[in-house]
Amino acid sequence: MKRLVLATATAVSALSATSAFAEPLKIGIIESLSGAQTSTGRLYANAVKYGVDRINAAGGFNGEPVVVTEYDNAGGAPEAADKFRKAVADGVDVIFQGASSAIAGQLTEDVRKHNIRNPGKEVIFINLGADAMELTGAKCQFYHFRYTATAPMRVNALVSAMKEAGDLGKNVYSINQNYSWGQDMQAAVAAAAEGGGYKVVGEVLHDVNKIQDFAPFVARIRAASADTVFTGNWSNDLLLLMKAAGDAGLDVTFATAFLDQPGNIANAGKTALGHYIANNYDNAATDGKFAEAFKTATGHYPIFVEGHSAFALGALQQALGTVNFNGGEIDVTKIALALENTTYETPLGPISVRKEDHQTIRPVVVSKVVEKPKYPADDTDMGFQTVKVIAGDAAIYPVQESCKMERPKQ
Incomplete structure (x- = not known):
């Protein structure tokens, strides 16, 4: 004992x-x-x-x-x-x-x-x-x-909700951090293209939290004529990317996974308005x-x-x-x-x-940043408004073939 x-x-x-x-x-x-x-x-x-x-x-x-x-x-x-x-x-x-x-x-x-x-x-x-x-x-x-x-659950939820809302567009750019999570996001964005009715016009995997100036990446996004930018970036990599897009006057919609990380809304300011996130939970939902x-x-x-x-x-x-x-x-x-x-x-x-x-197997919430929400974020007048809740059975994907789970003997 x-x-x-x-x-x-x-x-x-x-x-x-x-x-x-x-x-x-x-x-x-x-x-x-x-x-x-x-x-x-x-x-x-x-x-x-x-x-x-x-x-x-x-x-x-x-x-x-x-x-x-x-x-x-x-x-x-x-x-x-x-x-x-x-x-x-x-x-x-x-x-x-x-x-x-x-x-x-x-x-x-x-x-x-x-x-x-x-x-x-x-x-x-x-x-x-x-x-x-x-x-x-x-x-x-x-x-x-x-x-x-996981990445497919978040991306598929974003595609469904944004397409239904008329905010997805036809040209999608994928920019992510170069490790397992970012690679999963890039693969999920590519896999959802046919069902989402969009073309992936560019893909980038970059170093994690080492990029100080995202202006060159924003220039590539502009050159690709992207309507929507899918990114699994978090921390400074998300904030600096969005700020660079805002400073350049780039008219795109961001589809994210971690926009609700504390401090992001306050630091991004009005640049965050209208952008999307797919997450496990949202108070407003x-x-x-x-x-x-x-x-x-x-x-x-x-x-x-x-x-x-x-x-x-x-x-x-x-x-x-x-x-x-x-x-x-x-x-x-x-x-x-x-x-x-x-x-x-x-x-x-x-x-x-x-x-x-x-x-x-769980619901996935898709939200976007608005002014005067029910639950303000970061002591600002901005926060998240629920766009759609994707039920668990609609969000899940097939078991990966690589999973060979051994169960305990009973």
């Missing part, structure tokens, strides 16, 4: 008298909590803690409060590997991570190898934001669950009840990755409600089996897990 963890008197009093002898479920957040991705990593951690607080308020699990420990990977895969080893030594049952597909690729392989070597002491990896296709393709494995949309509950608990409305990450914890809570270890040793495999059989109802629609690759 793993070592016991002391809980506060309040938490203990809410649980059964036998909780002192029970084994707690331990969650580890292996996230970028220092370095360039700190702001995003902290949002993932906020959402996990929000979800765990709800589980504990409802009585915890297995007779104990769920225990959460943060591990700072400092934005690097080697550091994440080190922190995974520390988490395993601490007896963590479930790890959460979202900022960076490179880190997720390291963690999913670490989890796979650990679980092979330690039958009966498995660890689950719940991926909140790493979108690289290979994670549910060549690297798919039973103990990895992805609770975020809901009845507002979840947004208000989140604000009551945390002091702010859910932003960027917090909403959909909180839903992943809701799915976990629902799954935990279907297994009972009677206070004894926790069987992680049984929790994983319960999770892949869970359909969680969110304010946007149901989220389920596809058993063949553990990609979530």
Whole structure:
């Protein structure tokens, strides 16, 4: 049995008298909590803690409060590997991570190898934001669950909504960062061309967060007579690209994946108006009840990755409600089996897990930037207005042939 963890008197009093002898479920957040991705990593951690607080308020699990420990990977895969080893030594049952597909690729392989070597002491990896296709393709494995949309899901949603709104155009330019995520976006834009009725008039893959002047790229976009620019860029690569387009007076519509990253709207200013984003969640697409509950608990409305990450914890809570270890040793495999059989109802629609690759089948929200929205962004008078919510069964794509998932023996 793993070592016991002391809980506060309040938490203990809410649980059964036998909780002192029970084994707690331990969650580890292996996230970028220092370095360039700190702001995003902290949002993932906020959402996990929000979800765990709800589980504990409802009585915890297995007779104990769920225990959460943060591990700072400092934005690097080697550091994440080190922190995974520390988490395993601490007896963590479930790890959460979202900022960076490179880190997720390291963690999913670490989890796979650990679980092979330690039958009966498995660890689950719940991926909140790493979108690289290979994670549910060549690297798919039973103990990895992805609770975020991928490039094809986002691109297909954008194409559907923008075409319906008359904002797609006939000429599309694709510009993305040159790593797995950007390459996936470029491939998805090309794959959607026939169905979207557009021509890809240019493609660029560039270095990640190293370009200081996007004016030459904007000149190429102008020369290609593009109507729409699809980009999976994030951070400065998105902001500087949009600013360069605005400074050049380039009349195009941006179709993005991360325009709602904190600071982007404030920094882009009026340049952001009219541009699109496809994402897992948008406050404006809901009845507002979840947004208000989140604000009551945390002091702010859910932003960027917090909403959909909180839903992943809701799915976990629902799954935990279907297994009972009677206070004894926790069987992680049984929790994983319960999770892949869970359909969680969110304010946007149901989220389920596809058993063949553990990609979530989930709604995708397409929004555009407007003035005077219901939920302003970055303390400005601008924010997102929902254009269309694509249901999960319409957003999903076939299982990749490269996924050869081995299931545990039962």
